[in-house]
């Protein structure tokens with residue numbers, strides 16, 4: 001049996017995609033089952049042209065308006081692929097106004113890496129870019145992917161602060177959306193998941209159990225029905 005299974009179920013009257021974690025899975029295992037959704041033209045995608053398209057090269061691209069704070073693993077991989085040290089990478093590719101506020105947001109509108117409607121760093125794009133899908137996800141699954149992505153983003157901020165690459169988050173000048181991100185990042189900053197991202201070389205080094213609901217066996221995750229907070233912020237229009 002695979003560590004992660006994909007299933008469909010109806011939730012609140014809508015058919016959605018869910019995942020079931022069966023064993024000692026890692027973030028890489030989840031990415032391996034997730035990429036086929038991006039590549040699946042038969043899947044209903046709300047914002048795709050005709051509602052059916054590959055994500056790569058999508059003409060109505062979520063990358064045009066995304067708010068992306070890369071997770072730490074992708075942050076390092078992006079800098080490496082560009083052959084830049086971290087300071088030069090931050091100076092060249094991140095939103096300068098947000099940097100001054102202590103937030104590492106990729107230059108947006110459209111994303112600095114979007115060239116001719118295609119991500120120019122597709123293989124090293126960040127978790128929020130890999131996980132965002134304009135298809136209906138079951139609540140538990142949506143909660144899981146955003147928790148992983150925001151933990152990874154919090155790790156990037158902690159890493160950058162420790163290296164003196166950005167100031168700590170400052171209180172003034174934040175938009176309401178910035179404040180939402182700051183609150184989420186602060187929530188995850190001290191978590192075990194952030195420590196795991198800090199130590200990891202790759203996604204296979206980050207176990208999924210850090211992100212599953214506390215006190216639940218991983219095999220019962222799919223049936224977990226505690227407070228589902230509905231849609232989460234992430235790679236979406238801002």
Ligand code: SF4
Nearest residue numbers: 047048055058062134
């Ligand atoms: S998730 Fe983004 S790239 Fe994929 S179809 Fe939707 S809008 Fe296009």
Ligand code: SF4
Nearest residue numbers: 063111113114119129
């Ligand atoms: S990094 Fe790539 S996938 Fe992510 S928003 Fe930018 S262009 Fe899109």
